[in-house]
Amino acid sequence: MNEQATKLIKNMLTVLDNCVDIIPGDGDGVQDDIQALNLAITALEKQIPKKIYHKTWADIDGVPYDLCPNCENNLCTTGLLANRKGKYCSDCGQKLDWEESE
Numbered sequence: 856m857n858e859q860a861t862k863l864i865k866n867m868l869t870v871l872d873n874c875v876d877i878i879p880g881d882g883d884g885v886q887d888d889i890q891a892l893n894l895a896i897t898a899l900e901k902q903i904p905k906k907i908y909h910k911t912w913a914d915i916d917g918v919p920y921d922l923c924p925n926c927e928n929n930l931c932t933t934g935l936l937a938n939r940k941g942k943y944c945s946d947c948g949q950k951l952d953w954e955e956s957e
Contacts (some may be wrong), residue, residue: 861899868892901925904952925949 871889872947921930928946932939940953 857899857902861896861903863897864892864899868896874957901949904950906952906954923947923949923951 856888857941868889871885871892875889877884907921908924909919910922911919921932922928923930923944923946926944926947926949930941930944930951933955941951
């Protein structure tokens with residue numbers, strides 16, 4: 856559902872972008888609409904689950920860390936917090952897909 860909504864909003868955004876030059880006046884209202892649509896796209900895309908990824912920092916301890924695919928925040932799922940796998944990144948709000956990492 857979120858993927859379909861994102862696609863629809865992106866299409867609307869394309870139409871608005873094409874209309875900016877032909878709208879009389881300064882087009883401020885259209886620019887506000889474009890900004891709002893971009894914000895909506897960002898919010899919807901964060902609701903589409905993305906697979907986490909692993910990164911090993913050899914210079915720290917050689918343990919692979921689970922990172923957010925959006926902001927690369929360490930999701931802190933090793934050591935004492937090994938069983939803590941949140942549905943969303945605590946930093947950026949990206950919905951996480953843990954399927955492959957379990």
